[in-house]
Structures are given as C-alpha cells and as structure tokens.
Amino acid sequence: MLLSRFRRNKKSEEDNNKNNNNKKETSKNRQESEDETKEGLFKKLNKFLEKRDYMGAISLLEHKIKKNEKINSKNNEELMNLKLWLGYCHFHAANYRNAKNIYEQMLGDKHCPNEVYLYLGCSFFFLGLYENAKKVAEKASKCPLQTRLLFHVAHKINDKKSLVSHHGQLKDTTEDQLCLASVHYLRSHYQQAIDIYKKVLAKNKNFLAINVYMALCYYKLDYYDISMEMLQIYLDKFSDSPIAVNLKACNQYRLYNSKAAENELKALKSMSTSELNFAKDIILHNTVVFRNGDGALQLLPTLVDIVPEARLNLAIYHLKKNDTDAAFVLMKNIEPQSTYEYLLKAITFCIKGIEENSQDLLNAAAGFFKIVGESPAECDTIIGRQSMASAHFLRKQFDEVLVYLDSIRTFFSNDEIFNFNYGQTQLMLDNFVEAEKILKQINGHQTTSTLIYCLCLARAQIANGNGKEAWGVYQKEKHIPNSQMILRLIANDCYRLEDYLIAAKAFDEMEKRENRINNQQNYNYSKPKCAACIGVVKMFTADKCSLDELREAMRILERDKSSEAREAIKTINKWAMEVNVYF
Numbered sequence: 084m085l086l087s088r089f090r091r092n093k094k095s096e097e098d099n100n101k102n103n104n105n106k107k108e109t110s111k112n113r114q115e116s117e118d119e120t121k122e123g124l125f126k127k128l129n130k131f132l133e134k135r136d137y138m139g140a141i142s143l144l145e146h147k148i149k150k151n152e153k154i155n156s157k158n159n160e161e162l163m164n165l166k167l168w169l170g171y172c173h174f175h176a177a178n179y180r181n182a183k184n185i186y187e188q189m190l191g192d193k194h195c196p197n198e199v200y201l202y203l204g205c206s207f208f209f210l211g212l213y214e215n216a217k218k219v220a221e222k223a224s225k226c227p228l229q230t231r232l233l234f235h236v237a238h239k240i241n242d243k244k245s246l247v248s249h250h251g252q253l254k255d256t257t258e259d260q261l262c263l264a265s266v267h268y269l270r271s272h273y274q275q276a277i278d279i280y281k282k283v284l285a286k287n288k289n290f291l292a293i294n295v296y297m298a299l300c301y302y303k304l305d306y307y308d309i310s311m312e313m314l315q316i317y318l319d320k321f322s323d324s325p326i327a328v329n330l331k332a333c334n335q336y337r338l339y340n341s342k343a344a345e346n347e348l349k350a351l352k353s354m355s356t357s358e359l360n361f362a363k364d365i366i367l368h369n370t371v372v373f374r375n376g377d378g379a380l381q382l383l384p385t386l387v388d389i390v391p392e393a394r395l396n397l398a399i400y401h402l403k404k405n406d407t408d409a410a411f412v413l414m415k416n417i418e419p420q421s422t423y424e425y426l427l428k429a430i431t432f433c434i435k436g437i438e439e440n441s442q443d444l445l446n447a448a449a450g451f452f453k454i455v456g457e458s459p460a461e462c463d464t465i466i467g468r469q470s471m472a473s474a475h476f477l478r479k480q481f482d483e484v485l486v487y488l489d490s491i492r493t494f495f496s497n498d499e500i501f502n503f504n505y506g507q508t509q510l511m512l513d514n515f516v517e518a519e520k521i522l523k524q525i526n527g528h529q530t531t532s533t534l535i536y537c538l539c540l541a542r543a544q545i546a547n548g549n550g551k552e553a554w555g556v557y558q559k560e561k562h563i564p565n566s567q568m569i570l571r572l573i574a575n576d577c578y579r580l581e582d583y584l585i586a587a588k589a590f591d592e593m594e595k596r597e598n599r600i601n602n603q604q605n606y607n608y609s610k611p612k613c614a615a616c617i618g619v620v621k622m623f624t625a626d627k628c629s630l631d632e633l634r635e636a637m638r639i640l641e642r643d644k645s646s647e648a649r650e651a652i653k654t655i656n657k658w659a660m661e662v663n664v665y666f
Contacts, residue, residue, distance in 0.1 A: 124143070124147060127143055128140055128143060128144070128168065131143065132172075137172045137173075137175055137176035138176065140168075140172045141169065141172045141173060141176070144165055144168055144169040144172065145169065147165055148162065148165050148166065148169065151165065159192070159194050160194075163189065163192070163194065163195065163196070166185055166188075166189055167189075167196075167199075167202075169185055170182045170185040170186050170189070170199075170202060170206075171202075173185065174202070174205065174206060174209075177209075177363075177364075179206045179209040179210045180206075180210060182202070182206045183203060183206040183207065183210065186199050186202050186203035186206060187203060190203065197223055197224050198223060198224075198226075198228075200219050200220065200222045200223035201219075201220055201223045201226075201228050201229055201232060203219045204216045204217075204219045204220035204223070204232050205232060207219065208232065208235065208236060208239075211388045211389070213236050213239045213240050214240065216232065216236050217233065217236045217240070220232050220233055220236070221233070227254065227256065227258060227259060230249055230252045230253065230259075231253075231258065231259065231262040233245065233249050234246065234249035234250060234252075234253065234262060234263075234266060235262070235265070235266065237249055238266050238269060238270065241418060246266075250263070257283055257286075257287065260279050260282070260283055261279075261280075261283060261293075263279060264276040264279035264280055264283075264296065265296075267279065268296070268299065268300060268303075269420075270420055271303070271420045271421040271422075273300040273301075273303050273304050274300075274304070276296070276300050277297055277300045277301070280293050280296050280297045280300070281297070284297075291316065291317050291320055291321075292317065294313045294314065294316040294317045295313075295314060295317050295324075295326060295327055295330065297313045298310045298311075298313035298314040298317075298327075298330055299330060301313060302330065302333060302334060302337075303421075305337075307334045307337045307338050308338070310330070310334050311331065311334050311338075314327055314330055314331055314334070318331065323350075325351055325362035325363075325366065326362050326365075328347060328348070328350055328351055329347075329348065329351075329362055329365060329366050329369060331347050332344040332345070332347035332348050332369065332373070333369060335347055336369075336372075336373060341373040341374065341375065344369075344373045345370070345373050345374075348366060348369070348370060348373075351366060364386055364389050364390050365390050367382055367386070368382070368383070368386050368390045368392065368393050368396070371383060371396070372396055376396075376399075376400045376403065379396070379397060379400040380400070383396060383397040383400065384397065387413070394413050394414075394417070395423065395424065395427055397413060398410040398413040398414050398427060398431060399427065401413070402430070402431065402434065407431070407434050407435050407438055408435075410431050410434075411431055411432075411435045414427060414428050414431045414432075415431075419451065419454075422455050422458070422460070422461055422466065425451045425452075425454055425455045426451070426452075426455060426466075426470065428448075428451050429448045429449075429451035429452045429455070429470075429473070430448070432444045432445070432447050432448035432451065433445065433448035433473075433477065436448060445477050446477070446478075448473075448477055449473070449474045449475075449477040449478050450474075452470040452471070452473040452474035452477070453470070453471065453474040455467060455470040456468065456469075456470035456471030456473075456474060457471070465491050465494060468487045468488075468490055468491050469487070469491065471483075471487045472484045472487035472488050472504070475487070476504070476508070479511075481508050481511040481512050482512065484508045485508050485509070485512065488501075488504065488505050488508060492505065499525045499526070499527045499530050500530070502521050502522070502524055502525055503522070503525055503530055503536065505521055506518050506521035506522040506525075506539060506543075507535075507539055509521060510522075510539050510542060510543055513546075515542075515543045515546035515547050516547055518539070518543040519540065519543035519544055519547055519549075522536070522539060522540045522543060523540070531560075532560055532563055533563075534563060534564065534565050534566070534568060534569070537556050537557070537560050537563070537566070537569050538568065538569060538572055540553075540556055541553040541556045541557070541569055541572055541573055541576075542572060542576060544556070545573065545576040545577055545580060545582065545585075546576070546580070548580075548582070550573070550577045550580075550582035550584075550585035550586075551585065553573050553576075553577070553585070554573060554585050554588065554589070556569065557569045557570060557573060557589075557592075567593065567596060567597070570589050570592055570593045570596070571589075571593065573585060573586070573589040574586050574589035574590050574593060574611070574615075577589065578611070578614070578615055578618070581618065581622065581627075583615045583616070583617075583618030583619045583621070583622060583628075583636070584615075584619050584628065584632050584635060584636055586611075586615040586618070587612055587615035587616050587618075587619065587636055587639050588635075588639065590608045590611045590612045590615060591608070591612055591639050591642070591643075593608055594607065594608040594612070607645065609643055609645035609647045609648055610647055612639060612640070612643060612648070613640065613643075613647045613648055613651040615636075616636040616637070616639060616640050616651060616655075617651060617655070619632060619633055619636035620633065620636070620655055620658070623664075630664070633664070637652070637655065640652050640655075
C-alpha cells in the first residue's frame, strides 16, 4: 500500500504530459512574441533614424528600457543593447552630455562591452573634454576607432608626438582616410583634405556627403562659386540638411550680402527641433554674424568652446566696440592655425601694444603678420603683401613698407584706410609733398577726426610751408581728445622751420588752454612765445613776412603780462622807431 502511493496513475501521467506540452507551447509562443516585439521595435527605430528623428527614437527607446527594467530585469544583454542605441541616438542628436551619462552608467555594469569606453571618449571629445576623452579611450581595446579618436584628441591638445604616432597607424580604409582628411581640414590643410575626399568619392560615388566636406574646404579657400557647385550636388538630394543649408548661407554672405544669407537660413525654420539640434549652435552663431554682431554678447560667449569661429567673432565684436582688453583675453592663448586666426591675433596684439606702449606686444604682432606674409599660400596675394607691409611698419622699416604698398596700390586707389597708411609711410620717409597729397584725399570723418591723422597732416603741411593750413587742422578738430598734442607739434615744428607767427599762436593757445583746463595761471609759455615773436621780427626784416603778421605777433606779446614779454616789447618798439615801422 505504501508503494502504491508513489506509483503513477495512468490518467495522472497523461495529464502531466499534457501540462508539460502546454508549458512548452506557452514558452515557445512567449519567445516568438518577444522576438516579434524586438523585430517591431527595431523596425520603428529604423524609421526614426532614417528620418533623422532622434528625439522620436529616444522616446521609443526610453519607454522600452523602462518596461524591460520592470518586467525582465534579468535580461541584461537586451537591456545593454537598448542602452547602446539610446546613447547612439543622444550622441547623434548632439546631446553629448546625455550620451556621456548613459555610457558612464553602463560602465558601472560588469557585463558592459569594452567598446563603450570609446563611445564615452567620443562624447567627452564633443564636449571639449579632451583629456577625459584620451583617458577613457586608452582603456578600450585597440581598434581603428580608438586610433581615430586619439588622433583627433592629439590634434586638439596639440600633442605633436602623439599626432604623428597615430597618423602612422591610420590605414587605407575609408573611415581612416576620412579621419585624416578631417584633421587636415582642422589644421587648415584644405588642399590635402580635398585630395583625400576626391579619392574616397571616386571609389564611393554614393557617398554624397563628401561633396559637403569638399564644399567646406573650397569655402575656406575663398572659392565660393566652386563651394556652391559642390554643395548643390548634395542639396539636390537632401534639400533639408541644416549643415548644407547653413554652408550655402555662408557662401551667399560672401558672394552677395547678409540679407541673402539670412534668407537661406529661413528655410530651416520649418524643420523639426530634432533635425536642427545637431547644427543649432553653428546656425545661431552665423545668424549673429549675418546681423553684424546683433546679439553677440548674449550668444557668442556660450559658443566659444563649441564653435571655433565664435571666439574669433566675439573678439572682433569687442575690437569694434573698442574693448581691447576683452578681445586680448580671448586671443592671447590661441595657437593660430589659419591666416584668419594669425591676422586677428596680430591686430589684437597690435592695438593692445599701442594702448599699453608695449614693444613686446608690437613685436609679437609684427611676427604674426610676417608669418602670414611669408606663407606659401599668401606670399603673392594682396593679404600677404598687406601683412608684410604691416610687419615692416611695426618695425619702423618704412622703405620696405613702401615697396609692398606700392605693389598693391592700384587695388586700393579709393580706400581711405589704405591711403591713410600710405600717407603715413610717405611722411616717415620725409616725402612730405606726396604725404600731404595722399592724406588730403581722405574725406571720411571717422578717419579725419582721429588724433594720428591730424598729427600726420599737420606735420606734412608744415614741412611743405603750409603752417596756416596746419593751424586750420587744429581749429577744426580742437575738440577731439588730446588735441593739445596737435598744438605742441605745430608750435615746435613751425618754430624749427621758421614759421614763427604760427608757432607763436600755438604757444599762446597752449598756455590759454592749459590754464583754462586747470583753472589757474601756473602754465607759462612766455619764453617760447617771446622767442617766436622775435622770430617774426627777424622774418620781417628779411622781407619774409608782412606788416600785418608782425602786428599780430605784437598783439600776442602785449597780452602776455610776464617780464620777458614786457622786455621783448620794449626792445621791438625801439627797433620799430629806428626803422619807421608803425604797429
């Protein structure tokens, strides 16, 4: 009887077999259902990715991950796969910080794939955290992606040894060659980048985006028409590409005007946030540029470490607003790579050097100008020759300056800034007639009302015997800051060249002005005034000035109450009586 309790009943056995079969069938159906769910998920995901709707893809993945974490937390492999896709979508939507957070969380799991170190490194790279990118990338297994990432990092941190090392590890694969072309572009080696892109495109005709990369290179080389042609190949297929539309706007800005450029960007307003997210920073940056700096202080500082040109355009904005200190802070630690960067750094250092009377800064500026002027790409261009002229000007080598300016003068016959520089150069070489002629051609009040212009023109006029015109320069611009320097130049130069009446008037005006400003009679120019007035008497006796001019000199002396003036008047009156001259 006891044994009978353990003996299987035939019916019971049949029921058990049936139950087992049902369980197997249920398990099989559940697996098939899960497989169908996975297949459906990735079909939906692919649709989002094909449309570049990364926000839609992110919402789908986040919902699935939450569901999996609740229902099937043990299926670690599936969860990892979903998180990899989520990180991918955030990265391609330019949400680099979110991608970084996802990869860091994944690395806390011991089952995390090793390549996640590289994905985290890429996120750090696009966040501008290059040392972090290097550190985590080196933890990954050696592979082509690691080489490419470390190659880019080496360029960003200016590690020349590492750059050369990883350059040598690049293979003749499409990915590696595109990486090399990218670094060539970043190092301003645009023609080398174009050569690589042409080779890759010849083997891969369907890689239409390479036309955009080449268009970028041609844009940087100032070949805007060619850039537009290359760009149109891509736009014919993908007319809604934010990057391509933005580049087209930049070409329009260079070829035509800012209004044409802004009209191109209007096409982007109809695009979704997801589509624009990747390019939003560069588009916002360029909108500020197209609007001549409107909104620069609100936007550009936030983009300085994101859009390379933002730092440069913010520096230009500060220079235009005469905030040299702010521009200098932005430019002082930049390692220039392009002609544009060298020139902007040179200009900033030059202005700062003049303001602080720093020869070190001026020498540094001259050095930057010289690099541009001697570079193979610019040595025979107008920009190159202007740069060499600037370098020699700062080093006071004016004969060399004239050589370079003469070589391009025909291109700038009506350019006031060029004529101003040309006139100054002629003045420094004592070519006073030519200097006065050139300086008088300048009509723009923004230039003619500057102190340096007034000083240059006055000196040239005095040297050419036109002291009265120099006095007229002071009378017209005496309201400008530091205009007493014009008076001092007129007084000293006229006295030296025996134009004594103008010298006397200048000394008299200097005394009045300084006593008026300081509200006291401490400034005494009696001695130089007396000397100048006696000089007028001397010129009168030599028939080199008129009686009216002599009378004007005497009136200047009579207004002076000093003992020197009284003694001079007494002596001159005695002489006048002897020669029958009546004042």
